[in-house]
Amino acid sequence: MRRAGSESCFLFKIGSPEVSQIYKDISMTVDNTEEAGQKPEDILDQGKDKARLSLEERRKLFQSKGLSAEESLVSISTEDTLFQKEEDSKVYPLSMTWSFGWNSSLPVYYMREDRRIILYICAHTAVMYDVFRNTQYHLQGHPNIISCLCVSEDRRWIATADEGPDCLIIIWDAFTGIPVHTIFDSCPEGNGMRSIAITRDSKFLATISDSATQKVCIWKWTLAVETPACTLELPKEYGFQENLIFNPFNNKEMVSNSKTQAVYYYWFEDKGILAHSAPVLTEKTFNKLVGKFSQSVFHLKLPQVLSATKEGKLVVWDIHYPSSSSSSSSSSAAVSAFPFIKPRKLVHLQKEAIMVLMTVDSYIVTGDIKGNIKFYDHTLSVVNWYSNFKLGAIRTLSFSKTTPSPPTEKSNLPTDCTLRGDLFVVRNFIIGTFDATVYHMTVDGTKLEKLFVEPRDAVHAISCHPYQPLIAVGSVCGMIKVWDFEKKVYLFSRTFEKGLGVQCLTYNPEGALLGAGFTEGTVYILDAMSLENESPEPFKYSKSSVSHCCFSHDSNYMATADVNFTVAVYGVVVKNGQRVWEYLARLRSHQNSIRSLLFGVHLDSNEPRLLSLGKDRFLIEYNLVKSCKDHLDVLDIHRTDQGNYPTCMIWYPPLTRELFLLICNSGYKVKLFNATTKMCRKTLLGPAYGSPIEHAQVLPVKSTLELQKRYLVFINKDKVGLQILPVDGNPHKTCAIICHPNGVAGMALSYDGRFAFTAGGQDRSVVQWKINLGALEAAVSLGGEDLTPFYGLVSGGREGKFYRELEDYFYYSQIRSQGIDTMETRQVSEHICLSELPFVMRAIGFYPSEEKIEDMFNEIKFSEYVETGKLIDKINLPDFLKVYLNHRPPFGNTMDGIQNSFNVLGYTNSEGKKAIRREDFLNLLLTKGEHMTEEEMFDCFSTLFGLTPEGWKSEPAATSIKGPEICLQKELPEEITAEIFTTEILGLALSDSSEQLTQ
Structure with a gap:
């Protein structure tokens, strides 16, 4: 992930005097071109933007003024820039070209009406989908599943947040797809974000964490900071808060809700304090059943908050602001006298559970569990509704940013349900349902268009056709869909x-x-x-x-x-x-x-x-x-x-x-x-x-x-x-x-x-x-040839201490196989016989089982048998290194593996640790797995404890298990834990950085 530094100030540099001067220069450039007899269309890009210069020419002009490549691209980009970019997939071995599916737990946003571009989430990627051109642009950068997103009022900025370890908040430029600012480690608790909101002027972000104790943070993202301007820890009795939004007319106010509690926030920006008010609704508050909250919004014209419930009702909260006298007193008094909300009334709006509540233009809009979409005015009187399309439960609604044009004689707008019967004028909008279907509603003519239907449950099954560009996708919801993956066209399905x-x-x-x-x-x-x-x-x-x-x-x-x-x-x-x-x-x-x-x-x-x-x-x-x-x-x-x-x-x-x-x-x-x-x-x-x-x-x-x-x-x-x-x-x-x-x-x-x-x-x-x-x-090719890549797998490489020790052991093994005390002339060789291989492996810290040793022998013996018909009985140092690297544990010996064995075989002692009794420990070595003989076991312990020199045979042990047990009673403790076995018996040590074991 790219860390955005100066890029975070793009929002203000676009309107700065320097940028204005650059646009004047561009205009002069076009005028001079016309005077020279060259048609301006010759240098225009396909987007026909205001500057009338190609994207590359504009970028060069901005860079000449001291702006970086990305900074200049964001500054000069237009809405057409994003899908003009050609992603160079040849740079990476694997590059994403298409995402099938939609995370229907998250909203869909209507980004652009003329091209019908929508924004939605697919796993850890935000997808910008151009419906008319059937193309996608992917905003990639999150290491975890994206848990929430929001867009600015003008659809220029996109904010996404994920859940999981090393969670991120990324703010994207919607015109270029560039991440202009990244907030790293945004949730130290490691659970990520539950909800995110952006102010109407795009200056501030607010988030609610997904942790057990939720935190509400406000971020001044345009200042390139990675710490919140203020933080508020919410009590657990508030329930799990979500659906956070700002007041569109006041950046200092926010509201969120859980299923049982609505919370109003007021931000004292100059003091970095976030105050909140969360009145509790009881059965006596309205003497009626309220129901579970779904979403909350600010009223369009009055100082009120509206909270929808899944009983079809609307709770109206009044916002009470402190008097001017208290606000002009001491700072401590001002903070204590912050605005708060009180329940005013309960409005029975409809019978169906309200799943979506939002405001647009002069309307309050609801979407319910029966698929109905209703529009109310500021007095909560119904103005119009859509109920005849037989939609699934509404999950999300998103309206175009384009203000509707005044009606004309040719308009096919429906009439509202007022006594006057005025034409119902509202923006076109996108509908997302809980059954993972996305629709587009054209209000003029009341035309509903289905954009796509995706699986609403887990997808485990996929298969490609053996000779056609077809892929079949199966979901746990019972749907099988077949796509043409070259044309990106859905063909047929069965549920x-x-x-x-x-x-x-x-x-x-x-x-x-x-x-x-x-x-x-x-x-x-x-x-x-x-x-x-x-x-x-x-x-x-x-x-x-x-x-x-x-x-x-x-x-x-x-x-x-x-x-x-x-x-x-x-x-x-x-x-x-x-x-x-x-x-x-x-x-x-x-x-x-x-x-x-x-x-x-x-x-x-x-x-x-x-x-x-x-x-x-x-x-x-x-x-x-x-x-x-x-x-x-x-x-x-x-x-x-x-x-x-x-x-x-x-x-x-x-x-x-x-x-x-x-x-x-x-x-x-x-x-x-x-x-x-x-x-x-x-x-x-x-x-x-x-x-x-x-x-x-x-x-x-x-x-x-x-x-x-x-x-x-x-x-x-x-x-x-x-x-x-x-x-x-x-x-x-x-x-x-x-x-x-x-x-x-x-x-x-x-x-x-x-x-x-x-x-x-x-x-x-x-x-x-x-x-x-x-x-x-x-x-x-960059990794090197022959043994060069393998040298990099050992500590210090070819010139390191480990490889020098390996060489020493390898040549010592040659001497050992010829007899250490012999006076005969040594036979110089580049090989050792296979019988020496296990001893060298163990000498350098790898302890293979007998089965693994047998696999190594077979691998070397039969390596040339198919070609030559001969068995190999020796190995050189380069081949030995490859065998060692391929057979050893990839992450070395770890304490976890030993501890897991004790967890299975041992019992819990008085200190709460897993341990094995000494007699049981010896019995396991003699009877289980690749078990030892009594003589082999006694020889190993004698060498480990220094009772006999390494390489010398001890006296034969007694014929019963009591023989070695008596001899080792003084050396072995009565109770053996994983730590004792590792450090005191095997003599291994834990490294400082992890549970890696070293000799």
């Missing part, structure tokens, strides 16, 4: 009955069918073009949500997996000369959640093969040939990991002669397994961007010429990224960008490999990302 929420979608390889799994366990097979049922009835064999769905390469099988760890298979049979889908069998094959379900091809028979991968660390292959009705046969089961759990699985592209399965795990590792034997052939460091890979796909290629250069697209918890294949652990071959801060739910790739799509789950959005492989390749 299923209530209770059916779409959880997963997939096209079959021919693109004729669309498989859909639902939250309550139903499985549909649909026609891809009409979304009608392909089979007469859906399949209802699962009692839980269907999480995965996939087709075989020949489209003869479809498999699903549900959250109850069950795999189900459906097949095509021929009945009466027609191909019909039937249920085959299902099996609860895993003991934990299924992370991947994958079809493959048997190379010898071209028959489909089916594999599933579970969080229980098992890779299971099914025998489809031997499977029959109600019996799903298992071919084999392999365990993929020991400590970490797998997260996803794909077929590795044929970049080598050996066919691999690529499996990612929770330890930020990527493992390659032989597709036939399931032997782990390589373990490599995967992308480490805050969380492990959750899902990955190989980028499709456009032609056979691109088959030797392949790329991997992946998502983790909140990011989407690219990686160049083959995988080798080089960190410079990957890049990632935040796509959905609250979590990525799914990913799909376009058939031509040009775009990636990510689904945001609870943020109800799908984002389209343009892929630029050239930018990624350029970043890789």
